[in-house]
Amino acid sequence: MPFRHGSSGFSFVELVIATAVMMVLASAALPIARVSIKRQKEAELRRDLRDIRSAIDAYKDAVVGNLIGGVSVTGSEGYPPDLETLVNGVTRANSASDSKIKFLRRVPVDPMTGTTEWGLRATGDTPTSRSWGGANVFDVYSKSDGIALDGSKYKDW
Numbered sequence: 001m002p003f004r005h006g007s008s009g010f011s012f013v014e015l016v017i018a019t020a021v022m023m024v025l026a027s028a029a030l031p032i033a034r035v036s037i038k039r040q041k042e043a044e045l046r047r048d049l050r051d052i053r054s055a056i057d058a059y060k061d062a063v064v065g066n067l068i069g070g071v072s073v074t075g076s077e078g079y080p081p082d083l084e085t086l087v088n089g090v091t092r093a094n095s096a097s098d099s100k101i102k103f104l105r106r107v108p109v110d111p112m113t114g115t116t117e118w119g120l121r122a123t124g125d126t127p128t129s130r131s132w133g134g135a136n137v138f139d140v141y142s143k144s145d146g147i148a149l150d151g152s153k154y155k156d157w
Contacts, residue, residue, distance in 0.1 A: 035149065041111040042148055048108040049157060052118070052140045055086045055103035062101060066093055077123045079136035083107050112144035112154050119143050119155060130155075 010018075056079060062068050063078035068090045080086055080103075087107055089100030107116045119141040122133035144154040 038149060044111040045142060045154065045157065048110065049140060049142070051108060052083065052104070056080060056137060056140075058103050059086060068093055068101065077136060079123060079138050082137060083118065083120075083140070110142050110144065112142050112146055117143060
């Protein structure tokens with residue numbers, strides 16, 4: 001077939017070069033996408049930890065303010081016995097009905113582990129303890145062994 005001037009289309013060499021350029025650009029974008037996904041998970045972990053800790057503090061405030069019936073500050077220092085108590089709620093003090101105060105809608109999923117299992121600390125535990133004393137829930141942490149973008153460990157957040 002004779003070559004016609006003015007015919008449109010690409011030669012095989014042009015297609016190979018264009019494909020090679022696109023592959024180089026895609027390989028440069030992949031690490032950026034991975035960092036972006038990790039950054040999103042880290043933001044979600046920070047938000048979940050803040051939500052759980054705020055719920056624990058709200059429970060403590062409700063106990064101290066005598067808004068919860070049948071819960072004593074002594075022994076547990078006013079902190080919840082577990083995270084499920086924050087979800088299931090507790091009966092209001094001086095309430096004719098069985099109305100409950102709930103502090104969390106659900107136990108959040110740890111974005112780093114993919115489970116709703118969080119590391120727990122009681123008031124008697126040390127700040128870096130990895131074993132829960134079991135008396136109450138004073139603090140939570142991620143059970144992930146991963147390292148954050150800033151070099152810290154997720155379980156230290």
